[in-house]
Structure formats: C-alpha cells, structure tokens
Amino acid sequence: METTIFGKKDIILKKATLLFTKYGTQSLSMDDIANECGVSKRTVYKYFQNKADLINQIIxxxxxxxxxxxxxxxxxxKNAVVELHWFFMYYKEVISSYSPTFLRDLKRSELIFYVKYSNINNEIILPFFLKNIERGQLEGLYKQDLDQEEMSQSVLNMLSYIFSENSLAHIENTYGTLDFFGKLLMHRLVTVEGLDELNAQNS
Structure with a gap:
C-alpha cells in the first residue's frame, strides 16, 4: 500500500515538473496537473496543500x-580540469530543461521560489567552484596566483546571465555563449600541464 501511495506522489511530481518547466506555472491549474497525471484532483491535494506547495517541493x-x-x-x-569540464557539460543539460516562461512566471508570481532557486549560484555553485580551484592548484593543473574572488564573481555573473528568461529564449545562442565562457575560464585557470589535460578533453 505504501509503495502505491509514494508511487502516485512521485508520478505527480515528475509530471508536474515537466509541465511547469515547459509551460510555466501560471497557465497550469491543479486540475490540469490531475488530468495530465490521470488522477483525480482530490488525489493531488492528498499530497500537496496547493499549487505553491507543489512548486516548492519540485524546486x-x-x-x-x-x-x-x-x-x-x-x-x-580524475582531476580538477575534468571536473570543471564536466560541470559545464552538465550545466548545459540543466538549462536545456527550462523554458523562459517558467523563469518569467517564477520571477513575477512566485518570487519566493525564484529567489530560492537563484540561491543555487551562491550556495552550491560558488563553493563547488572554489573547491575546484583548490583542487586544481594542489594537482599542479591550475595557476597558483589566481584571484579567486574576481574569478568567482565572473562565474556567478555569467551563470546569472545564462540562467535568465532572455537567454533561455535563445537557447542555441546561449549554448554557444556558455561554451565560449567555459573555454575562456579554463584557459585562464590552467598551467601548461593543465592545458594538456584540457586539450585532451576537447579533442
């Protein structure tokens, strides 16, 4: 019985995630979610107090x-260069799953959730990047005289630009911008040894 209960909630979460990230949050009602999931609205409300609760859990x-x-x-x-290279590949995959409508709706009507999601940059990506720099320096693949504060701010500024309504509206151009920024950043980071590893990743 518990498997069935958690299975239904999981189905609702997965389907609602796809719908919200594609069409936004404002154009979809709990009735729409229930219909798309093939369950009653009562079932949806069994697991989520309201649409805001559903959005909060999804985020x-x-x-x-x-x-x-x-x-x-x-x-x-295996090393910091590979780690950062994989990060940019993964981030491209992440942004491809969002529509500009979703970000617009969060920013205009669900501001508390937009702020929560935007905090990923400072609370998750920034610590990841700083640890990556430390790792690369210890491995001898990154330069020792890096200005971590300046580079960190550059990363945050670029990712904030990338993960925006306007950028996602022109996703192919955004992919190119992200690729260019990633390559530029990594060339600023690496030593001669690190450059060899970077070239191996790009080959």
Missing part, C-alpha cells in the same frame, strides 16, 4: 538533485 527536489550531481561529478572526475 526542493531539483536543488537537491543538482547538488548531488555536482558531488557525483567531483567524485568521478
């Missing part, structure tokens, strides 16, 4: 999954 899951995936990248990468 919480996505933030947790994002952090877990970064931890997995760190664990599986």
């Amino acid at each position: 919480g899951i996505k933030i947790t999954r994002f952090q877990e995936n970064l931890e997995d990248i760190t664990m599986k990468s």
Whole structure:
C-alpha cells in the first residue's frame, strides 16, 4: 500500500515538473496537473496543500538533485580540469530543461521560489567552484596566483546571465555563449600541464 501511495506522489511530481518547466506555472491549474497525471484532483491535494506547495517541493527536489550531481561529478572526475569540464557539460543539460516562461512566471508570481532557486549560484555553485580551484592548484593543473574572488564573481555573473528568461529564449545562442565562457575560464585557470589535460578533453 505504501509503495502505491509514494508511487502516485512521485508520478505527480515528475509530471508536474515537466509541465511547469515547459509551460510555466501560471497557465497550469491543479486540475490540469490531475488530468495530465490521470488522477483525480482530490488525489493531488492528498499530497500537496496547493499549487505553491507543489512548486516548492519540485524546486526542493531539483536543488537537491543538482547538488548531488555536482558531488557525483567531483567524485568521478580524475582531476580538477575534468571536473570543471564536466560541470559545464552538465550545466548545459540543466538549462536545456527550462523554458523562459517558467523563469518569467517564477520571477513575477512566485518570487519566493525564484529567489530560492537563484540561491543555487551562491550556495552550491560558488563553493563547488572554489573547491575546484583548490583542487586544481594542489594537482599542479591550475595557476597558483589566481584571484579567486574576481574569478568567482565572473562565474556567478555569467551563470546569472545564462540562467535568465532572455537567454533561455535563445537557447542555441546561449549554448554557444556558455561554451565560449567555459573555454575562456579554463584557459585562464590552467598551467601548461593543465592545458594538456584540457586539450585532451576537447579533442
């Protein structure tokens, strides 16, 4: 019985995530969610108090999954260059799953959730990047005289630009911008030894 209960909630969360990230939050009602999931509205309200509660849980899951995936990248990468290269590949995958409508709706009507999601940059990505710099320096693959504060701010500014309504509206151009920024950043970071590893990743 418990498996069935948690299975239904999981189905609702997965389907609602796909719908919200594609069509935004404002154009969809709990009736729409129930119909798309093939369940009654009463079933949806059994697990979620209202649409805001559903959105909050979805964002919480996505933030947790994002952090877990970064931890997995760190664990599986053989060095800092590979780790950062994989990060940019993963981030491209992340932004491809969002529509500009979703970000617009969060910013205009669900501001508390937009702020919560935007905090990923400072609370997850920034610590990841700083640890990556330390790792690269210890491995001899990154330069020792890096201005971490300046570089960290550059990363945050760029990712804030990338993860925006306007950028997601022109996703192909955004992919190119992200690729260019990633390559530029990594060339600023690496030593001669690190450059060899970087070239191996790009080959």
